[in-house]
Each structure stands twice: as C-alpha cells, then as structure tokens.
Amino acid sequence: MTTTRIRRCGEAALLLECAGLAEAVQLAGRVRGLRPDAVDVVAAARTVLVTAREASALPGLRRRVEALLAEEPPPTPNPSPTPNPSPTPNPPSTPNPLPGDRIRYPGAGSGSGGGVADPGAAGWAGAAGGAAEVILDVRYDGPDLSAVADLAGLSTEAFVRTHTSITWRAAFGGFAPGFAYLVDARELDARGRDTPGREQREQRGLEQRGAAEPRPLPTVPRLPSPRARVPAGSVGLADRFCAVYPGVSPGGWQLIGTTDARLWDVDRADPALLTPGTTVRFRDAGGSHGSGSTAGSGSRGADR
Amino acid sequence: MSLLVLRAGPAVLVQDLGRPGHADLGVTASGAADRAAAATALRAVGTDPAAAVLEVLLGGLTVLTDAPAVVAVTGAEALVVVVTPDGSRRTAATGDVLRLDTGSTLEIGRPVAGVRSYVGVRGGIDVPPVLGSRSRDTLSGLGPPPVTVGDVLDVGDAVVGPWADGWQAAVGGTDPRQPVDLDVIPGPRDDLFPPEAWDVLAATGHVSGHADRVGVRIDPARPVPRRSRGEIPSEGMVRGAVQIPADGCPVVFGPDHPVTGGYPVIGVLTSHSADRISQLLPGTPVRLRRVRGAGD
Numbered sequence: 001m002t003t004t005r006i007r008r009c010g011e012a013a014l015l016l017e018c019a020g021l022a023e024a025v026q027l028a029g030r031v032r033g034l035r036p037d038a039v040d041v042v043a044a045a046r047t048v049l050v051t052a053r054e055a056s057a058l059p060g061l062r063r064r065v066e067a068l069l070a071e072e073p074p075p076t077p078n079p080s081p082t083p084n085p086s087p088t089p090n091p092p093s094t095p096n097p098l099p100g101d102r103i104r105y106p107g108a109g110s111g112s113g114g115g116v117a118d119p120g121a122a123g124w125a126g127a128a129g130g131a132a133e134v135i136l137d138v139r140y141d142g143p144d145l146s147a148v149a150d151l152a153g154l155s156t157e158a159f160v161r162t163h164t165s166i167t168w169r170a171a172f173g174g175f176a177p178g179f180a181y182l183v184d185a186r187e188l189d190a191r192g193r194d195t196p197g198r199e200q201r202e203q204r205g206l207e208q209r210g211a212a213e214p215r216p217l218p219t220v221p222r223l224p225s226p227r228a229r230v231p232a233g234s235v236g237l238a239d240r241f242c243a244v245y246p247g248v249s250p251g252g253w254q255l256i257g258t259t260d261a262r263l264w265d266v267d268r269a270d271p272a273l274l275t276p277g278t279t280v281r282f283r284d285a286g287g288s289h290g291s292g293s294t295a296g297s298g299s300r301g302a303d304r
Numbered sequence: 305m306s307l308l309v310l311r312a313g314p315a316v317l318v319q320d321l322g323r324p325g326h327a328d329l330g331v332t333a334s335g336a337a338d339r340a341a342a343a344t345a346l347r348a349v350g351t352d353p354a355a356a357v358l359e360v361l362l363g364g365l366t367v368l369t370d371a372p373a374v375v376a377v378t379g380a381e382a383l384v385v386v387v388t389p390d391g392s393r394r395t396a397a398t399g400d401v402l403r404l405d406t407g408s409t410l411e412i413g414r415p416v417a418g419v420r421s422y423v424g425v426r427g428g429i430d431v432p433p434v435l436g437s438r439s440r441d442t443l444s445g446l447g448p449p450p451v452t453v454g455d456v457l458d459v460g461d462a463v464v465g466p467w468a469d470g471w472q473a474a475v476g477g478t479d480p481r482q483p484v485d486l487d488v489i490p491g492p493r494d495d496l497f498p499p500e501a502w503d504v505l506a507a508t509g510h511v512s513g514h515a516d517r518v519g520v521r522i523d524p525a526r527p528v529p530r531r532s533r534g535e536i537p538s539e540g541m542v543r544g545a546v547q548i549p550a551d552g553c554p555v556v557f558g559p560d561h562p563v564t565g566g567y568p569v570i571g572v573l574t575s576h577s578a579d580r581i582s583q584l585l586p587g588t589p590v591r592l593r594r595v596r597g598a599g600d
Binding site: 007008009010011012013015017028039040041042043044045046047048049051055172173174175176177178179180266271272275276 | 324325326327328329330331333434435444446489490491492493537538539540541542544545562563564569571572573574575
C-alpha cells in the first residue's frame with residue numbers, strides 16, 4: 001500500500017494525495033497504465049489528478065485505481081528493467097474517447113533503454129530510467145543569475161557548473177503547453193515512500209557531495225512580483241524546480257539563462273520536447289561571458 | 305461548402321469537445337463552454353457530436369453560405385434571422401433547425417437570455433485540428449484563431465444521420481431576477497474549510513465582471529471563510545472547480561482553466577452547472593448549493 005488518499009474531484013475525477021513529490025511522480029506513472037480509462041493524469045507536487053471519460057465511467061476507474069494502490073509499488077530507484085508496474089490488463093476494446101492521436105511516451109520508439117511498444121500497458125517509462133534524455137544548450141545570461149548564485153553561496157561560474165552537472169528530470173507539466181517542472185533527479189530516485197523533508201534532502205545532498213556528486217541547488221523563492229513578459233526559452237528557477245518557458249508569457253521565476261531549443265511545437269509529432277520522465281541536462285553555451293550563442297537546439301536521445 | 309463571415313461580434317470561436325488527454329503536457333481540455341448546448345446543435349443537424357460548432361459570445365455573427373446548408377442555433381436565447389438571396393427575410397428562434405439556400409445569410413442577434421450561442425452546421429465546421437481538436441484554447445492560444453470578418457469557414461462531412469426537420473430544440477429560459485442555483489460536489493479540499501463556508505456559498509452572490517472561458521469569479525455574499533490562509537502546493541484542476549483564494553471570493557474554472565492551481569478547491573460544479581455558469585451575465589445572482597455526487 002502507498003500512503004495515498006483518494007479525494008473526490010467532481011463528477012468525473014479523483015485527486016490522489018501522496019506523501020510527496022517522488023511518490024506522486026511514481027504513482028502518476030502507474031496510473032498512466034490505466035489509459036484509456038484514465039483520460040488525463042496530472043502529477044503535481046504531492047497529488048495526482050486522474051480524470052475519467054465521463055461521470056458514468058468514474059466508478060470503474062476508481063476501482064482500478066484502488067486495485068493499483070493495493071499493490072506493492074515497484075522499487076523506485078534507477079535502472080531496474082521492469083518498466084511495467086501495472087499487471088492490470090487493459091480492458092477489452094474500450095474505445096478511445098479522444099479524437100486524434102495520443103502523445104507518445106518518452107522513450108517510446110526511441111530505441112534506447114526502456115523503449116516501450118505499448119504505452120498503455122507500460123506505465124511510465126521514465127520511472128524505470130528508460131526515458132529520453134534531452135540536452136539543452138543554455139546561455140547563462142539571465143537577469144537573476146547573480147542573485148540566485150549568491151543565494152546558493154556560489155560564484156556565478158560555480159553556480160553554472162553546478163546547474164550543468166545536475167541530472168534533471170521532468171516531474172510534471174502545467175502552467176503552459178510544453179512547460180515542464182524539472183527536479184533534481186536524485187529527489188525522485190530517493191525512495192518515494194519515505195519522502196524526507198527539504199532539510200533532510202539538503203543535508204543528504206551535502207553528505208553525498210564528497211564524491212563526484214554535484215551539490216544540490218537551494219530552493220529559490222519566486223520573484224516578489226512576476227515579470228509581465230518572460231521571453232521564450234528563458235531558463236528559470238523557483239522553489240526546487242527548474243523550467244524553460246516554452247513561449248512568451250508573464251512569469252515569476254528567477255531567470256538564469258536562455259536556450260534556443262523549441263520546447264513546444266504543435267507541428268512536431270511530439271509537440272512537447274520535455275514530457276514527464278524526460279531526463280534533462282543543461283550545457284553551458286558560453287553566453288554568460290557575453291559570447292555569441294550556439295545554434296543550440298535540444299538534442300533528443302540517449303547521447304550523453 | 306463553406307461559410308463566409310460577414311460580421312463577427314465580440315468573440316466567435318470554433319469549439320468541439322476539446323482535447324482531453326494532454327494535461328500532463330500543460331494543455332488543458334478546452335472545448336465548448338456550454339457542452340450540452342453544443343451537443344444539441346450538432347444532434348439537431350444530424351452531425352457527429354465530436355464535430356466543431358461556432359461558439360458566439362453575445363451575438364453579432366453573420367455568415368453567408370455558398371451552398372445549401374442545414375443549421376441550428378442553440379444556447380443563449382437570441383433572435384436568428386435568415387435572409388435569402390432575393391432579399392426576403394425570415395426570423396427564427398434559438399433551437400429552430402433551419403435550411404439555408406445557396407447565397408443566404410444567417411444572422412445571430414444579441415441574446416436576451418444567456419451569453420453564448422452555438423451554431424451547428426450539418427457536417428461540422430472543418431478547420432485543421434491541433435492535438436486532435438478544433439477547439440480554440442484562449443489561455444494557451446492553441447487551436448484556430450478567433451473568427452473574424454472575411455474568414456471562410458469550411459464545412460466538413462461529419463454527418464451521422466438525418467437532421468431534425470421542423471424540430472425545435474428546447475432552450476431553458478430563466479427569470480433573470482431569480483438566483484441561479486449551481487450544484488457543487490464537495491471536494492477535493494472541502495476539509496480545509498469550516499462548515500459555515502457552505503452557508504456563505506449558499507447565500508446569494510453574483511457573477512462578477514471577471515468572467516471568461518478561463519474562469520468566472522463570484523462576488524460572494526461575504527468572503528468564504530477558510531481554516532487557514534495561503535496557498536497549497538499546486539495540484540491538478542478540472543472544469544467547474546470552485547477555487548477559494550485568500551480573499552474568499554470563489555473562482556469557478558471554465559473550459560480553458562489552467563492545468564494546475566494553487567488555491568484550495570472546496571467543490572466542483574456538476575457538468576450541468578458548469579454549462580449553466582457559462583451562460584450567466586455578470587451581475588446574475590447565483591447560489592452555490594452543496595450536493596452529493598453519485599457514488600458518495
């Protein structure tokens with residue numbers, strides 16, 4: 001059993017409340033295995049929203065979620081090649097209620113690691129460490145870079161080194177199409193069931209730092225007043241998350257740099273470059289010292 | 305066939321059942337604000353319920369057809385006028401199924417009740433879908449741009465049956481002086497509110513001027529009390545969610561709501577009431593009534 005509690009969310013949805021981010025992300029991966037009964041699965045900081053096709057389909061979906069919660073969750077950490085935590089078979093011939101194509105899962109058909117042939121049954125490839133990896137070339141020229149580095153107790157150069165050495169993972173989406181909340185992957189790989197408090201996490205991070213482990217970044221407050229216009233491609237930090245703004249929008253995150261990668265493009269087969277489970281690494285494109293940019297589009301694949 | 309837009313009023317959008325299934329990419333479901341009215345318009349013209357209609361805010365739409373067409377206007381109660389090429393003019397009402405000859409125009413007047421009219425055309429409005437839907441999402445800008453004068457809207461072939469000749473789709477007129485009761489299923493965060501919060505919601509409040517497809521803010525009888533102030537970690541949101549921000553003024557999420565939100569949701573409107581609120585003018589008296597959801 002997980003610690004999850006099921007809360008009612010209107011006629012056709014349930015909100016699953018988890019102990020913390022790691023558990024929510026892991027559970028969301030398992031609930032995605034209930035597609036197409038689970039039409040939308042929205043992980044967030046400590047919840048998973050799951051919606052049914054319509055009100056009459058909610059009781060059936062609720063039973064399947066309860067059965068899922070009653071199972072022993074698979075071990076969270078790394079590369080166990082057992083990507084299917086959901087033995088519940090897909091129901092026979094439930095019609096897909098959605099017009100058009102479904103977004104592919106990270107890793108599906110990528111040919112690497114956890115490539116999965118049947119997203120419906122495979123749950124969340126990212127939870128098993130087989131998702132795509134994306135490298136983003138960043139010019140570290142954001143207006144808040146030095147303030148954030150100060151907060152971390154680092155020079156801007158050391159801050160950039162830290163930011164580029166961390167393995168980030170897309171935990172969930174929201175805010176705008178293609179906007180992915182990235183967290184230090186170590187936070188998700190820590191066991192989801194005994195989610196430590198932030199202090200413990202940071203403490204553990206510090207203890208681990210001795211080896212080649214990159215130091216974790218501190219949590220970062222949002223700006224006291226959001227900017228009216230954040231340019232597309234801005235790399236920002238807020239709380240313990242990092243994200244890239246896919247398009248121009250208002251925004252309250254502290255901006256540390258810019259990338260030319262296209263985070264969202266509806267003309268692509270996968271409009272979102274970063275989907276839940278994608279591993280993300282940032283690469284210094286040298287812009288922090290005023291030099292020119294690179295062509296720097298995001299490169300997809302396990303090419304680290 | 306196609307429709308040429310001669311006049312477009314304050315806001316005309318192409319809408320269908322929306323694009324559920326992409327919320328984990330930050331894409332909300334969107335779709336017609338009054339789902340039932342849109343479905344009725346399509347049913348009346350024998351067209352696939354997944355096809356697209358025109359959602360017309362506060363009337364003011366005139367279109368010219370280049371071929372014979374069958375249309376129905378549902379939702380807000382408004383005068384509908386058909387002018388034939390020879391200049392003869394006939395009036396119709398919301399809910400009438402109308403046959404248009406080549407070269408006829410269809411005009412939709414300003415509503416006398418409700419705010420959103422739905423124009424169903426036999427075959428469906430055919431614009432290029434984005435992520436499987438023809439809906440305009442006003443928050444993210446996905447989907448076809450708002451309809452403007454001079455646009456040519458293609459009509460598709462999503463016909464599934466006969467149209468309802470001589471049929472009149474019922475429209476529920478209401479007395480604008482009477483408060484509209486909106487049904488709220490408690491949860492997911494009703495435990496963050498004291499019991500008297502429901503008394504405040506049940507007292508007559510009013511639809512505020514902040515009302516669009518993203519959300520409708522309610523001016524309550526008095527601020528809705530919470531057990532504690534502040535936000536909660538952002539979590540997934542649904543259409544009809546009644547968020548209570550720190551100021552105690554409820555915000556009811558519409559079809560273009562953000563995928564996640566950080567204020568506690570005391571309850572969620574039923575689908576019927578979510579349709580209903582999308583038809584209310586600012587200033588309309590409303591009561592949010594606690595109901596039990598099926599299966600509770």
